[in-house]
Amino acid sequence: MRRALIFIGVLVAGLVVALYVRIILLRAAAHGPPGGSGVIEGVDVDVTSRIATRIAKVNVREGDVVKEGQLVVELDCTDQEAALAQAQGELAAAVANVEASRANASSAKRSAYAATSNATAANAQIAVLEAQEALAKVELDRTERLVKRGSLPTAELDAARSRDDALVNQIAAQRAAENATRDQAGAARTSSSAAKAQTVVAEHNVEVATATVERARVLVKECTLLAPRSGMVATRAHEPGEAVQPGTTVLTITDLTDARTRFYLPNDELAAAAPGRKVRVLADAYPGKPFTGTIIYVSPRAEFTPRNVQTREDRERLVYAVEVRIPNPDMRLRAGMPVEVAIETP
Numbered sequence: 001m002r003r004a005l006i007f008i009g010v011l012v013a014g015l016v017v018a019l020y021v022r023i024i025l026l027r028a029a030a031h032g033p034p035g036g037s038g039v040i041e042g043v044d045v046d047v048t049s050r051i052a053t054r055i056a057k058v059n060v061r062e063g064d065v066v067k068e069g070q071l072v073v074e075l076d077c078t079d080q081e082a083a084l085a086q087a088q089g090e091l092a093a094a095v096a097n098v099e100a101s102r103a104n105a106s107s108a109k110r111s112a113y114a115a116t117s118n119a120t121a122a123n124a125q126i127a128v129l130e131a132q133e134a135l136a137k138v139e140l141d142r143t144e145r146l147v148k149r150g151s152l153p154t155a156e157l158d159a160a161r162s163r164d165d166a167l168v169n170q171i172a173a174q175r176a177a178e179n180a181t182r183d184q185a186g187a188a189r190t191s192s193s194a195a196k197a198q199t200v201v202a203e204h205n206v207e208v209a210t211a212t213v214e215r216a217r218v219l220v221k222e223c224t225l226l227a228p229r230s231g232m233v234a235t236r237a238h239e240p241g242e243a244v245q246p247g248t249t250v251l252t253i254t255d256l257t258d259a260r261t262r263f264y265l266p267n268d269e270l271a272a273a274a275p276g277r278k279v280r281v282l283a284d285a286y287p288g289k290p291f292t293g294t295i296i297y298v299s300p301r302a303e304f305t306p307r308n309v310q311t312r313e314d315r316e317r318l319v320y321a322v323e324v325r326i327p328n329p330d331m332r333l334r335a336g337m338p339v340e341v342a343i344e345t346p
Contacts, residue, residue, distance in 0.1 A: 055250065
């Protein structure tokens with residue numbers, strides 16, 4: 001009986017001490033710096049494929065630390081390289097076609113110029129012949145008068161008529177030649193215009209072929225996937241040999257060098273939170289080794305306290321979300337780590 005009483009007394013004393021310590025801790029928490037609990041988060045970026053192909057090689061594993069721009073995944077590029085070679089061949093053919101079209105246009109232009117010059121020369125020759133024919137007609141009239149008077153023999157009249165007729169025939173032939181030359185000049189100008197149009201089309205084809213080559217080069221470049229930013233490989237979703245479609249995520253990289261966490265403050269502690277204010281962050285994994293962070297965001301709207309966050313006030317009170325940035329160059333803080341945040345107040 002005595003031992004039982006002693007045991008009960010010791011138990012009661014222990015409960016009293018525990019209750020006293022609990023009361024002290026609660027009072028200390030009630031008068032401690034404003035803050036709350038949160039979970040470490042990083043910036044997640046996906047390494048995705050933009051083409052439909054197969055994975056040739058994955059150069060990293062989950063947990064590996066990578067640098068921005070590092071080659072992490074190699075895709076099978078057989079089809080894309082073949083498409084690039086074909087596009088380059090079509091571009092070379094289009095460039096050659098442009099050169100041929102330009103040469104043809106230049107030749108047609110020269111032909112049109114020569115035909116126009118010939119037509120102009122023919123017209124000038126007609127003018128000369130018409131002047132000669134006018135003189136021949138005057139001479140013919142004079143000869144007719146002299147023959148009628150008996151001053152000249154009839155043979156002179158026949159000769160004058162022959163010269164006039166010859167000039168008239170030459171003018172007619174020259175006019176026919178001029179018309180033919182002008183027709184040739186018109187045809188040459190039409191041919192020159194057609195050659196110019198063909199050159200424009202050929203130059204446009206070069207632009208299209210150039211764009212096709214550039215697109216093919218982009219697709220070939222997409223066969224090597226680079227890390228979009230530095231961080232740790234969190235997920236390796238696919239393995240070599242697997243087929244991927246555009247938009248398929250092969251890796252997920254988490255950047256923890258600039259860690260974030262979010263906690264919630266009740267209304268009566270909100271005055272202590274402001275962007276730029278320093279905070280002290282304690283992680284269970286590193287007891288006694290606090291991290292320093294900075295408040296970067298305070299929610300302008302109140303919300304109900306989330307169920308997974310414990311505060312010193314009633315759970316039904318409205319709270320404000322506060323986001324903190326924590327420099328973490330050595331990545332000791334990992335995604336998902338629970339932390340306690342205390343705002344440093346003057």
